[in-house]
Every structure is written in C-alpha cells, then in structure tokens.
Amino acid sequence: MATSSSATLSKTVKQQYMELPQGDKVQAMYIWIDGTGEGLRCKTRTLDFEPKSIEDLPEWNFDGSSTSQSEGSNSDMYLMPAAMFRDPFRKDPNKLVLCDVLKYNRKPAETNLRITCKKIMEMVEDQIPWFGMEQEYTILGTDGHPFGWPSNGFPGPQGPYYCGVGADKAYGRDVVEAHYRACLYAGVDICGTNAEVMPAQWEFQVGPCEGINMGDHLWVARFILHRVCEDFGVVASFDPKPIPGNWNGAGCHTNFSTKEMREEGGLKAIEESIEKLGKRHSYHIRAYDPKGGLDNARRLTGHHETSNIHEFSAGVANRGASIRIPRMVGQEKKGYFEDRRPSANCDPYGVTEALIRTCLLSEEGDEPAEY
Amino acid sequence: MASVSLSSRLNKAVRQQYMSLPQGERVQVTYIWIDGSGEGLRNKTRTLDVEPQTIDDIPEWNFDGSSTYQAEGSNSDMYLVPVRMFRDPFTQDPNKLVLCEVLKYNRLPAETNHRMNCNKVMEQVKEHIIWFGIEQEYTLLGIDGHPYSWPTNGFPAPQGPYYCGVGADKAFGRDIVECHYKACLYAGVNIYGSNAEVMPSQWEYQVGPCEGIEMGDHLWVSRFLLHRVCEDFGVVATLDPKPMTGNWNGAGCHTNVSTKQMREEGGLEFIEQAIEKLSKRHKEHIQVYDPRGGKDNMRRLSGHHETSSIHDFSAGVANRGASIRIPRPVGQEKKGYFEDRRPSANCDPYAVTKAIAYTCLLHSEDMEESEEENIPAM
Numbered sequence: 001m002a003t004s005s006s007a008t009l010s011k012t013v014k015q016q017y018m019e020l021p022q023g024d025k026v027q028a029m030y031i032w033i034d035g036t037g038e039g040l041r042c043k044t045r046t047l048d049f050e051p052k053s054i055e056d057l058p059e060w061n062f063d064g065s066s067t068s069q070s071e072g073s074n075s076d077m078y079l080m081p082a083a084m085f086r087d088p089f090r091k092d093p094n095k096l097v098l099c100d101v102l103k104y105n106r107k108p109a110e111t112n113l114r115i116t117c118k119k120i121m122e123m124v125e126d127q128i129p130w131f132g133m134e135q136e137y138t139i140l141g142t143d144g145h146p147f148g149w150p151s152n153g154f155p156g157p158q159g160p161y162y163c164g165v166g167a168d169k170a171y172g173r174d175v176v177e178a179h180y181r182a183c184l185y186a187g188v189d190i191c192g193t194n195a196e197v198m199p200a201q202w203e204f205q206v207g208p209c210e211g212i213n214m215g216d217h218l219w220v221a222r223f224i225l226h227r228v229c230e231d232f233g234v235v236a237s238f239d240p241k242p243i244p245g246n247w248n249g250a251g252c253h254t255n256f257s258t259k260e261m262r263e264e265g266g267l268k269a270i271e272e273s274i275e276k277l278g279k280r281h282s283y284h285i286r287a288y289d290p291k292g293g294l295d296n297a298r299r300l301t302g303h304h305e306t307s308n309i310h311e312f313s314a315g316v317a318n319r320g321a322s323i324r325i326p327r328m329v330g331q332e333k334k335g336y337f338e339d340r341r342p343s344a345n346c347d348p349y350g351v352t353e354a355l356i357r358t359c360l361l362s363e364e365g366d367e368p369a370e371y
Numbered sequence: 372m373a374s375v376s377l378s379s380r381l382n383k384a385v386r387q388q389y390m391s392l393p394q395g396e397r398v399q400v401t402y403i404w405i406d407g408s409g410e411g412l413r414n415k416t417r418t419l420d421v422e423p424q425t426i427d428d429i430p431e432w433n434f435d436g437s438s439t440y441q442a443e444g445s446n447s448d449m450y451l452v453p454v455r456m457f458r459d460p461f462t463q464d465p466n467k468l469v470l471c472e473v474l475k476y477n478r479l480p481a482e483t484n485h486r487m488n489c490n491k492v493m494e495q496v497k498e499h500i501i502w503f504g505i506e507q508e509y510t511l512l513g514i515d516g517h518p519y520s521w522p523t524n525g526f527p528a529p530q531g532p533y534y535c536g537v538g539a540d541k542a543f544g545r546d547i548v549e550c551h552y553k554a555c556l557y558a559g560v561n562i563y564g565s566n567a568e569v570m571p572s573q574w575e576y577q578v579g580p581c582e583g584i585e586m587g588d589h590l591w592v593s594r595f596l597l598h599r600v601c602e603d604f605g606v607v608a609t610l611d612p613k614p615m616t617g618n619w620n621g622a623g624c625h626t627n628v629s630t631k632q633m634r635e636e637g638g639l640e641f642i643e644q645a646i647e648k649l650s651k652r653h654k655e656h657i658q659v660y661d662p663r664g665g666k667d668n669m670r671r672l673s674g675h676h677e678t679s680s681i682h683d684f685s686a687g688v689a690n691r692g693a694s695i696r697i698p699r700p701v702g703q704e705k706k707g708y709f710e711d712r713r714p715s716a717n718c719d720p721y722a723v724t725k726a727i728a729y730t731c732l733l734h735s736e737d738m739e740e741s742e743e744e745n746i747p748a749m
Contacts, residue, residue, distance in 0.1 A: 004539040005374060005513075005520040009546045012383040013603050017550030020460055020557040027552065041535035043566030044552070061700065065677070065691060066534035066569050072677055076689040076699040090549070104689060104699055142539055226537045235540045 002141030007233025026050045027094040035068030037111040037290035038345050050093040057081035078102040083216040088182035117349035121211035124360045128259040131214035132207025136250035136344050138242045139172040139200045140235045146200035161199045171200040179228045188221045197248040215349035238345035240299035249299035250344035257336035266334035273359035274314045280358050281312040287354040289343035296343045374513025379605025398422045399466040407440025409483040409662035422465040429453040450474040455588045460554035489725035493583035496732045500631040503586035504579025508622035508716050510614045511544045511572045512607040518572040533571045543572040551600045560593045569620040587721035610717035612671035621671035622716035629708035638706030645731040646686045653684040659722040661715035668715045
C-alpha cells in the first residue's frame with residue numbers, strides 16, 4: 001500500500017480529542033535541523049502562558065546522540081528559540097518554534113548554519129537584500145516509489161504534467177492545497193504553488209523575505225510539508241534526482257535582489273553580481289547542497305532545464321544557464337536575478353549567505369572570509 | 372486491516388449522536404485502580420446525583436478482587452478509596468475520573484497498593500519540598516502484537532531517523548500522541564511535554580514537576596488516559612521495557628528529582644550527596660524499579676542503547692550511559708535536579724518515588740533498627 005497505516009487511524013476520533021479545551025496551557029513545538037543538515041526533528045512542551053514574542057520562549061535541550069549530533073557520553077545539546085509561528089496542526093494558541101542548535105560548549109552545532117548567516121545578513125542590512133526561493137519536491141508513497149505512479153512502473157513521459165489539471169496529470173494535489181493553507185495560517189510567507197514537470201513533483205515558493213527570514217521561513221515551510229504529508233500518509237522527498245533517466249530533478253531556484261537592483265538602472269548592479277558569481281562557481285556549488293556538491297552532481301547535467309555542474313553560465317530567459325535574468329528584468333533594466341543551481345535539499349541559510357558573501361561583500365576564492 | 376481492533380471501526384458518528392445527549396443533573400464518575408499485576412489498570416463507572424466538587428464528595432466503593440488477581444472468590448470484596456479526582460476527557464464535563472487506593476477486606480492495603488506507604492514517606496519529608504518529573508516511554512502495538520505500522524512479519528530500517536522525527540516514514544501513530552496530550556491537558560494531568568523516541572512506533576511523554584505523592588497519582592492517571600485513547604484508535608500501548616530484542620531501544624521511566632535545597636544556590640552539593648547515598652543502595656532500588664523485582668529490567672539495562680548496566684551503579688554529567696545523569700545546565704549552574712535513568716517503563720511510580728525519597732532524605736547507615744521500623748521499609 002502506498003500510504004502509511006497511521007493515515008488510516010480514525011480522524012473523527014482524533015477530531016474529538018483535538019477539540020478539547022486546554023485552559024491556560026499552551027503547547028510549543030520546538031523544531032530543529034539534525035546532524036544530516038537535511039532532516040528536521042521536533043518535540044513539544046507545555047507552557048503556562050501564551051508566548052507573544054520569541055523572547056518569551058525558554059531555552060531547552062535534547063539528546064544529540066540520537067540525532068547524529070553528539071556522543072552518548074556527552075549528549076546534551078541546547079535549543080535556542082529563533083523564530084515563532086502559529087501551529088496549523090494544533091491551532092491557536094499553540095506555537096511552532098524554529099530553533100538554533102548549540103553544542104555542550106555553547107558553540108553552534110556543525111549543521112547550524114543559521115548563526116553565521118545571521119551575522120553576514122546583519123553586515124549588509126542597509127542594502128535590504130530580498131530572497132525568494134522556489135522549493136521543488138516529489139511526493140513518494142511509503143514504498144519509496146513516486147506517489148500515483150504505477151507500482152513497479154512508470155507513467156507516460158513528461159509533457160502534460162507541468163501546471164496540469166486532471167486525475168491523469170496531477171498526483172496528490174490535496175497535499176499541496178493543505179500545505180498552502182497551513183503555511184498561510186502559520187504566518188509563513190508562501191507566495192505561490194504549481195505542479196511541476198515530473199508527475200508527483202510539485203513546487204511552492206516562499207518570499208520575498210529579507211535577510212535571515214528567508215532561511216527561517218523556508219525551513220518552517222519544509223517542516224509543515226513533512227507534517228502534512230505524514231497526516232496524509234505519504235512522504236515528501238527533497239532529493240535532487242529522485243528518478244534517474246528522462247525525468248526532471250528537483251531544485252531550489254533562488255531569486256535575489258538588493259535595493260539598488262530594484263531601483264532605476266538596477267540592471268547594472270545585477271550584472272556586476274553575476275560577474276562576481278562567475279568567478280566563484282565551485283565555492284557556490286559546495287554550498288548549494290548538504291554534501292558539498294555530490295547531490296547536485298546527479299541533477300545538474302545540462303539537460304532537463306539545468307545547467308552543467310562544471311560550467312558557469314548566465315543569460316536572459318535562459319533556463320539552461322546557471323543564472324537566469326527574467327525577460328521582464330532585461331526589459332525594465334531593474335529587478336532581480338535567479339540562481340538556478342541550489343539543490344532542492346540545500347540549506348537556505350547556506351545558500352543565502354553564499355550569495356551575500358560573493359555579491360555584496362565581494363569575496364573571492366574557494367573559502368569564506370572570516371570577519 | 373490486521374493491526375487495528377474491530378471496536379475502533381465502529382461508527383464514531385453514531386457514537387457521537389449518543390454522547391452529545393444531555394444528562395440532566397446526574398454525573399458519571401469512573402473509578403480507576405491498579406490491579407493485582409501491579410501494572411494493569413481497571414475501571415468501572417457509577418452515577419452520582421450531583422457533581423462532586425472535591426474528592427471528599429466521592430463515596431468509597433468496592434469490587435470483586437477475585438477477578439483482578441487480588442483476592443479469593445470466597446472472600447473477594449475489596450475496597451476502593453477515592454484519592455484524586457480529574458475531569459473526564461472521554462465523556463467530558465461534568466463527568467469525572469477518580470483514582471483510587473485498593474484495600475483488602477481487613478482495610479489493610481492490597482499487595483500492589485504502594486501508594487499508602489509512599490504517602491507516609493512523602494509526609495515525613497514534606498519540608499524538603501521534593502519535586503519529581505517522570506519521562507514515560509511506551510511502544511504502540513497493533514492488535515496483532517507487532518509494533519504498530521511495522522511491516523507485517525518484518526522490520527523497519529534501523530534506528531537513527533526516528534527520534535523526534537517527522538514524516539510518514541519516520542513517525543508512526545502521532546494521532547495517538549496528539550490526542551493523549553490534549554486529553555491530559557483537559558483532565559488536569561500535569562503533562563510537561565512529548566516527543567517521538569529512538570525506536571519507530573515508540574513515544575515518550577513527561578509528567579511533572581509534581582510534589583511528593585502527586586507524582587504517582589498523575590502518572591498513573593496519564594497511563595489510564597493513554598490506554599483509553601489507544602483503545603479508541605484500536606491500537607495498544609505497551610509499557611514493556613524491552614518489547615523488541617536485538618538492536619532496538621528499550622523503554623524506561625527516567626525519573627528526575629530535586630529538593631528545595633538542590634534547586635537553590637549551591638544545590639549541586641546536595642545533588643552529589645544524594646547520588647552518593649543512592650550509589651550505596653543500588654540493589655535495593657533495582658528491586659523496586661519494575662514490578663518483578665528487577666527481572667523486567669534485566670532485559671533492558673544492558674549497558675547499550677543509552678542504558679547503564681543493571682549490575683553497576685554509575686553517575687555522570689550529560690552521560691546517557693550512566694545510572695544517574697546530571698543534566699549539563701545543572702553541572703554549569705551548580706544547582707537544579709538529577710535524573711535516575713534506571714526505572715523501567717512499567718515501574719510503579721509510587722514505589723520509585725518512595726525509594727528515592729527514602730534513600731536520599733530518610734535513610735541513614737547507622738540507623739537504629741527501631742527507628743527504621745517507623746518508616747515503611749523497602
């Protein structure tokens with residue numbers, strides 16, 4: 001069966017419990033990124049009050065030896081609340097709380113890229129950097145096969161599925177609809193959705209977000225997606241190339257602009273940034289998936305609307321390039337540009353930080369600078 | 372479907388029609404007690420003419436102990452003495468759940484009534500304001516006895532991605548956890564938090580901080596709520612400490628402890644003194660940390676899978692392989708609480724909290740025998 005047993009538990013029964021009043025008590029679900037740099041973990045605690053801002057939320061800790069983040073003999077790690085959202089699963093007044101992970105010595109955990117990203121964003125605050133990320137993903141059954149595909153087989157070739165409608169073209173739209181609504185409720189800046197080129201593949205976009213908010217909103221949107229899929233009994237995969245062969249991969253195209261780029265004549269600043277990016281291709285490739293480029297090697301082939309991982313290229317309206325300048329931007333001579341290289345399973349903190357370092361702090365070479 | 376009960380597939384909309392019938396002035400009170408196994412919970416319900424406002428409004432009752440492994444048929448009546456009242460999340464206000472102590476025909480405590488002696492000890496150490504927090508681990512099973520949502524006749528991928536996980540391939544049966552949490556909040560049980568555990572289909576919730584006797588009361592009622600919620604969904608919660616042999620985690624009931632002195636500035640000194648005392652009574656504690664004198668824990672405390680070995684006592688900061696763990700923030704702030712990781716998931720919290728309070732606050736090695744007789748022995 002493609003869906004999980006849990007999904008068949010009675011939702012009427014569940015509803016009866018979820019409607020019970022909870023008095024003054026509030027549930028806060030703490031969310032964090034685990035040792036893989038891709039996986040999300042969560043646990044809940046009861047508060048005696050409704051937190052109004054992130055400062056109201058206490059620090060917590062967890063067993064890092066169970067999330068590939070520490071050894072059993074010295075396993076405590078710290079959770080520092082960083083961003084708060086409404087909980088679309090348990091509803092008001094309950095909260096979702098995205099956290100920074102610190103090691104026992106209070107230094108950032110290996111996969112905590114948020115701390116450095118935040119520092120970098122603060123350095124360029126006055127340039128008002130905006131991001132928009134296009135998160136692609138594939139829905140799988142619990143058997144690991146794309147949801148809706150015939151067991152042990154394949155659907156008709158790509159062509160009719162992109163933005164498609166109809167039971168023979170759109171697989172799993174319920175997940176997309178539920179996720180969109182849940183993000184709106186939670187306060188995540190979701191700006192759109194569409195069906196993608198491969199059947200059972202979808203995309204949602206988050207943004208425009210300024211600075212550190214991009215990473216925060218995208219990680220919470222991913223958590224909400226996993227939770228919604230869990231409720232339906234299917235699995236969301238951010239693998240950049242879930243099916244080899246003549247099937248699209250999944251990316252996280254990242255749109256970027258500064259105040260200067262958005263104003264009259266901004267195209268000049270856009271072209272300067274692209275010039276700098278052209279000189280630092282391998283540094284960016286390393287930052288654009290959690291395995292230093294190995295995941296993207298399966299996806300960035302130069303086919304299926306990707307650029308080749310070995311070469312840097314840019315062009316107006318060119319989806320086969322590393323960087324695409326939207327045609328409208330080319331015409332109005334201002335706006336933003338799209339970096340098409342990041343993998344669907346990238347860390348948005350790592351991606352946005354890399355763009356700032358190269359384009360705004362003018363860094364060069366393979367290593368990030370220390371400030 | 373093999374893994375959920377037939378009962379759970381009865382039409383819940385039909386049930387709802389009846390459950391929303393008004394009941395006038397009358398109130399349903401469900402009496403809950405621990406049976407002769409020391410692990411099992413029983414319950415029966417009666418109608419009262421008026422809503423009870425406090426525990427004193429609820430009358431004593433009795434039951435047939437020969438049907439609960441607690442008495443002989445020829446002399447089977449046993450007494451139910453109400454001790455703590457909660458709201459009923461299943462039939463809702465104004466109905467109540469009432470936790471009871473069981474007395475034998477001669478008004479002495481039943482064999483598995485550990486509450487009475489626990490209460491005596493807690494009264495004696497009242498000025499220490501002893502707080503507990505217990506982490507209850509449990510495993511969800513299908514009605515076929517196999518962990519819920521595991522492949523029939525098979526196993527899921529090895530442990531690693533499940534602890535605090537999210538996603539249908541990582542979290543099995545979250546609906547139960549969510550509903551149990553809400554039920555506890557409604558009932559007035561002091562539920563502190565919840566998380567998915569290391570083995571798939573294994574979960575944990577925490578109850579506390581509770582002072583003295585309240586710890587046992589709140590934990591037993593939270594267990595009743597868990598079994599009832601699982602029953603509604605058609606699955607089973609087991610508190611067995613090692614439900615799957617091999618490279619799969621067991622289930623414990625880690626018990627966090629502090630006294631007023633430990634919570635104040637410089638409290639670490641009192642924590643270390645308590646650990647010193649506990650280190651000298653390891654065997655005595657192991658005997659009461661599961662309902663079979665240590666036999667259940669033998670299957671669980673192996674020294675692997677984040678447990679200490681049953682044969683040795685050890686303690687350490689942030690060390691999950693030790694018998695006692697001092698949390699890192701406590702080590703740094705030099706005050707707080709400590710965690711006894713030895714109790715089994717199916718332990719009796721009255722027996723556990725009584726042992727800890729006794730060893731840390733009452734027992735003295737050069738105690739006169741006559742003094743010891745006044746304190747309920749272990």
